[in-house]
Amino acid sequence: xxxxxxxxxxxxxxxxxxxxxxxxxxxxxxxxxxxxxxxxxxxxxxxxxxxxxxxxxxxxxxxxxxxxxxxxxxxxxxxxxxxxxxxxxxxxxxxxxxxxxxxxxxxxxxxxxxxxxxxxxxxxxxxxxxxxxxxxxxxxxxxxxxxxxxxxxxxxxxxxxxxxxxxxxxxxxxxxxxxxxxxxxxxxxxxxxxxxxxxxxxxxxxxxxxxxxxxxxxxxxxxxxxxxxxxxxxxxxxxxxxxxxxxxxxxxxxxxxxxxxxx
Numbered sequence: 675x676x677x678x679x680x681x682x683x684x685x686x687x688x689x690x691x692x693x694x695x696x697x698x699x700x701x702x703x704x705x706x707x708x709x710x711x712x713x714x715x716x717x718x719x720x721x722x723x724x725x726x727x728x729x730x731x732x733x734x735x736x737x738x739x740x741x742x743x744x745x746x747x748x749x750x751x752x753x754x755x756x757x758x759x760x761x762x763x764x765x766x767x768x769x770x771x772x773x774x775x776x777x778x779x780x781x782x783x784x785x786x787x788x789x790x791x792x793x794x795x796x797x798x799x800x801x802x803x804x805x806x807x808x809x810x811x812x813x814x815x816x817x818x819x820x821x822x823x824x825x826x827x828x829x830x831x832x833x834x835x836x837x838x839x840x841x842x843x844x845x846x847x848x849x850x851x852x853x854x855x856x857x858x859x860x861x862x863x864x865x866x867x868x869x870x871x872x873x874x875x876x877x878x879x880x881x882x883x884x885x886x887x888x889x890x891x892x893x894x895x896x897x898x899x900x901x902x903x904x905x906x907x908x909x910x911x912x913x914x915x916x917x918x919x920x921x922x923x924x925x926x927x928x929x930x931x932x933x934x935x936x937x
Contacts, residue, residue, distance in 0.1 A: 710880045710885050713850065714850050715886055721785075739911065739928065749870055752774060754839050755837045757778050758779035758840075759842055759846075760780065760849075762786045763789045764841075767779055767821075768790075771819045776820075779819075780821070781823060782823070809823060809824035811823070830860075837865050842871065850888075858898035858899060862899070867936070870933075870934060871903070874928055874929070875931070876926065876927065879925075882921070895931060904933070905931055906934070912925070912926075
C-alpha cells in the first residue's frame with residue numbers, strides 16, 4: 675500500500691545519493707516489518723549503551739528537523755509544556771527551555787540524565803518520585819527542565835500532567851515493536867487537546883537490520899494514532915551514512931510527521 679500523496683509532502687536527498695523514496699513509502703509500506711516484530715531490547719541493554727558510550731543516536735548539534743519545524747511545534751504559542759519521551763541527553767531540551775518553555779523528559783539511564791545537566795553546566799536538584807518505586811526526578815534549579823529517571827510506562831498524567839507539544843525523536847523507533855500500542859496509548863493520554871506532536875521515524879529495509887532504531891511504516895503510524903489525531907508527513911530526509919552501510923543497509927530515511935490532536 676503506498677502512502678497517499680496528501681501525506682507525503684517532502685523529500686530531500688543528498689547529491690550523489692540515490693532516491694529510495696519508492697522503497698520507503700511504496701514497496702515496503704504496509705508490509706511485514708520482517709523479523710523485527712519479535713525483537714526485544716532490554717532495559718539493561720539500553721543502560722549498557724550509555725555506560726559504554728555507545729550512543730551513535732545522540733546528536734551533539736541537535737536535530738535539524740526540529741530547528742526547521744519549530745514553528746509547527748510551537749504554533750505561535752509561548753510558555754508551553756513540552757515532553758521529550760526517552761530523552762537521553764537531547765540538547766533540544768535546553769533550546770526550548772531557553773525560549774521560556776517548560777520541558778519534561780523521561781529516560782531510563784541516570785547516566786544520560788546527569789550528562790545532560792553537566793554538558794550544559796546546569797545546576798540541578800534530585801528527588802524521589804513518591805508514586806514510582808525507585809524513580810528519581812532531576813530538576814534544573816531554574817525549574818523549567820524536569821527529567822524523570824524511570825521506565826516511561828511508569829508515568830501517567832497524574833504524575834507529570836499533560837503536554838502542549840511533544841518532540842519524539844529516537845523514542846517510538848526505540849520502543850520494542852510489541853510495546854508500540856502501549857506506548858502510543860500512553861502518549862495519547864499525556865497530550866492536551868490542540869497539542870502538536872512532532873514524530874521522527876526511520877525507514878529502511880527491516881530484513882537487513884534488526885534494529886534499534888526500528889522501522890515503523892506509515893501504515894502503523896495511522897493505526898496507532900489515526901483515531902485521535904490528524905497525521906501529516908512533513909518531510910522525508912535521506913540520512914544514509916557509513917554507519918548505516920556497516921549495518922548492511924543501502925538506504926536510510928528519516929521521516930517527520932506532525933500529529934495534530936484536535937479538540
